Structure formats: structure tokens, C-alpha cells
Amino acid sequence: MNNYKPYAIGLDIGGTNITGAVIDKMGEILEKISIDTNPDTNPDEVLERIYKMMNELLDKSNVQIDDVAGIGVATAGIIDSKEKVIIFANNLGWRNVPVGRLIGDRFGLPVKLSNDANAAAIAEWIWGAGKGCQDMIYITVSTGIGSGIISNGRMVTGSGDSGGEFGHISINPYGPRCSCGNSGCIERYASGTAIAEWVRSELKTNPQRKTVFGYEKESLITSEKAWKAAEQGDELALKAFSEAGFYLGIGITNLINLFNPEVIILGGGVMKAHRFILPKINETINKRGIPALTKRAQLSISFLEQEAGVLGGAGLIFLDHQSLSNYPSYI
């Protein structure tokens, strides 16, 4: 019997796009397709479009289904990775969708399910900035803040698949209220939402503030706009990213003290502005961390950013113990 299955299909199900890719064990993407999610339609309709996309992927890449080891799905929201059910995904409007069973039955393949931050961590771990590490942390700074943590060569999932909520670490019990019920969460200081809020509030208290970038309409200020303003040297925007970097530095120092990692990888949309954020993160870690721990911890930008979701999905399949024991030389 030939168990050699050199490919996996990675699926990244987001609120805006769904991306699928056929990926080999070296992390090479043979073929990739993105479709609109249209989350307003029901899950069955979305899944039918996913099946169609997957067949197209197999056709285009000229890969036989018998050569596919499995399908790995990365998705936002609350999931049950054992039962492979999306419990609740706010941006999809999905509740209790057993994607593992549905997709698995359709293609006759094993399915793995992971949240998107954990999937991105897996991808960086196998093929990206965390390659060869036993202890690494991936942090995504976007609208919110999430993380995927590898400790002793294993994903920290926790008892209910809900570990790694770095965005909801409180660094000030008397800080601003967070939607999670806590106060002073990192997400309230350093997410894209928080950065935009900070700029808005500074403009409100200093309406005369001169900027090279036009902040004409407060409600339209986003962290993306602040990034572009920072690129033009706008001081307010530069200060906004430095503030975010300070609080990320506080939070990352906490993670270093808990996990003693070799590398911390930063991804997510806000990290496009990494050159305005990283210096302050580094400064804060160096000033506040325990030297024996911080000297081991390397800060890095995500290597795989746009493809981290689909690659992480494929990684889930390749990391499966049975696959690993069949092809030990590949990873």
C-alpha cells in the first residue's frame, strides 16, 4: 500500500474572502483561488461554492485527490477542533456548522480545523519565521489582537481550544473597558481599532494640531490611514504607533516571562506599519524584561503574512502524527 500523499488543501475562511490552495510539504503553493464569502447567504450555499473552488484547485494544479493527505481549515471565531465544528463565527454569521464532517464527507478526506491565529502560527512554525523553534509566539495585530503559541513544540490550545487570547491580557485593571468584560486589555491599547481611536481622541483635544496628512473627517480615520500619514512623517500618527508599540512591548514582556520563547512573530494588517512600531516594542522589552529571558527572544515580522491562513491549514494536515511518521524526512 502506498501511503505517500504529498499534498494538502488549505482553506482560509474569513468574513470577506475565502481562500483555498493546494500546497506541498515544502510549503509551496501550487494553485490558489480566492472567492468572496458573501456571509449573508446560508452556510450550505457558501460550502457549495467552497466545494466548487476545491475541485477547480485540483483541476488547475493537476493534483489527484488520492495524492491529497487532507484538508486543513483556518477560520475566525470560536471553534471545536476535536469535533471540527465552527461554534460561532461572528464575521460569517455561522453557528454550529460541522465543517469537518461536511467537507470531509464530500471529498472523502481527513479534515483539520483551527482558528486563524493558531493556523498562522503553525505556518510560521513549519515554513516561516519560527522554523526550527520549539517555543515561539505568533501575534496578529489587526482590528483585534490574537495569538498562536507553540510551547515545547506543541500548540497551546487549552482545555477548550480557546488559549492564546493575548489580546485580552489586562495590563491595567483600571484601564478602558473591553468588549470581553475585562478592563485594560492589550487590544484596547494596541489594535488597529485602538490606534484609530487614539488619533481621533488626540484630534478632539487638540483640534488645531497640524498634520501633513488630512484628518478631515474624524469618523473615517483608520489605522491604515494613520500608517500612510506616518509614512509621510506625520507626528501624530508616529506617536500613535509608538504608543501601540509601548503597550505591545508590555504585553510581549509578559509573554516572554511566561513562555521563555525563542522567537515572537508579529503579523496582521497593522504590522504593515512595523517600522513605526517595532523600535518601541524592542525598547520596552529591553527596558522591562528579565535579561536571561529577553536575550533569547528574537522579535520578527511574519514571513508568510498573506498566505499564512492557507499554509497553516495545510500545516495542520502535515503535522498530523500519522502523516509525519510516514514522511519523516519532509518536515
Next chain:
Amino acid sequence: MNNYKPYAIGLDIGGTNITGAVIDKMGEILEKISIDTNPDTNPDEVLERIYKMMNELLDKSNVQIDDVAGIGVATAGIIDSKEKVIIFANNLGWRNVPVGRLIGDRFGLPVKLSNDANAAAIAEWIWGAGKGCQDMIYITVSTGIGSGIISNGRMVTGSGDSGGEFGHISINPYGPRCSCGNSGCIERYASGTAIAEWVRSELKTNPQRKTVFGYEKESLITSEKAWKAAEQGDELALKAFSEAGFYLGIGITNLINLFNPEVIILGGGVMKAHRFILPKINETINKRGIPALTKRAQLSISFLEQEAGVLGGAGLIFLDHQSLSNYPSYI
């Protein structure tokens, strides 16, 4: 060949006492001996006394050395568990002492080395309040605050054996300075030292404060005294423990969000006052935590307190994979 070795020797090397015990796989202590550490003498002299104690333990328990699977050492300070070296133990005054090699050579047995918080976590995990869990956190609240974390059925040690520094999680970047170089560490709010400091500072600002307990000499106030005062209903002492409980609650909520554990076990000298601390911890977690995570996380008092060090040492030996595969039915 008979590989059946039903016993281990646990050693708990502290700054005041060294305790050794012969322990079986059910966690039963057959014999236990404590000696003074006398840290002023050199390591060789202390080790000679340890060897003598271990021979005495074997004699008294009537256990043959051939029936001992190994020696597990729990110690304070910075260690290298792979090389089995105590890198630096402040309370012992030891630097770079290769206890693993020295003790191992003397008895011809495998040696394992762990810091004391991790050893206590192992003990609670195998035989105590964390029995049967895959995800648990042990926290020791004493002069300082430490922790040992089990995630996915494995100890979180980190890349340099220095993970689990819960005491040095900052929950306020602008809080009081900590000896670690950071500000606002949990240890500065909720350790025995911090509790005593809080009482002293309250008395300084309110010298007229009536208490049932005599706080005559400020410099002599300890968390132990505050505990006894709380037992007598002293309001200041009760407030001190409630404050500590609040900050522990903030820190534990952070841990729950990161590790999604099934149980959090609290030990250490300060937890003698648990009935004055736990209610506030619980209240804070319930108010601030994410319900899906907090509902899974049970708070518990340490089951093994006094013996956690030696039991953890023995646990390190029994958890060794080779031992486990020989006696799978025991643990």
C-alpha cells in the same frame, strides 16, 4: 531483565531546609527526613550531608537502591534542567553546581532537576488537585510569586527552562518598580512581601487606625502576622488580603485567557490565609473573565503543600517516558 523499580527519591533543596523522601508510584511517602541547609558552608559539604541523609532514608524505609528508579531534585533559583546544573540559587549562595552529575555519580542513579514551582506543579498534577488534567496551573504565593504550568499534558518550560514567571507579569506599566526591572508586576501587589508592605503603608497614613491585632512595631509586620490578625477579624488585615486577591484575580484571568486551563491551584505560605483571599480572586475572575473560559477553570487550594517539593521530585522520575512505558498502569 527486571526493570521494575517502584520507588523514587525526592529531594527538596531550600535555603532553610533540605528535605528528602522515599516515595512510591502512588505518591505514598515511605520515609522522610529534613535537615538544616546551612547555606554558608560550601556546596560539597552540603552535598555530603545530603548523601548521608539519602543513605539514611534508604535504610529506614528498607528500600534497596536497585528498586529506586531515580532521584528527582526540586530547588529554588535558576537551573538548567537538561544539564542538571543549579546555575544560580540566591538562597543557597550556589553558582554552577552540577547536582545532577554529582548526586547521580554517587548513587549510580538517573537524576532529574526542576525548579521548586515546577516540581510542585508536577506533584499536584500526578497526585494532587490537578490529577487527570491536561491543562493546569500551579501558583505559589509566598515571599515572592512563582508558577508551574502544564499545557496539553506537558510542562511549559520554555526554551531556556525559565517559563512560568507569573510573579513578573506586569498588570500596570506605571505601577511600583520590581526587582526584575519591570513595573507593576503581580509580585509587587500580591506576594507576602507586598501584603506586609501594604499594611505598613496603611498604618503610616492612618496611624490612629484601630486594630484588634497589635501592629506595634511596623518593621515586624509580616503577611503571617496579617493572617493571624485577619483570623481575629482585624479589618486592615482583611482588606490587605482582599487587595491581594483582587490583583491575583487580575493575573489569573490573564492566565485563563492564555492557557484555557481546567484547574488553577494555589499554594505557598500566604495561602494559609486562603479564606480571606479566595473570595476576591473568584469575584474578580467571574467579573472580568471570558465566560466560555472561566466556566472551565476551577480554582483550588494545593492538596500537597508541605510535601509538594519532594513529591514533585519523585514525580519527575516517574514521568520519565521510559519509566512510564514500563509501568503504564501506575500513573
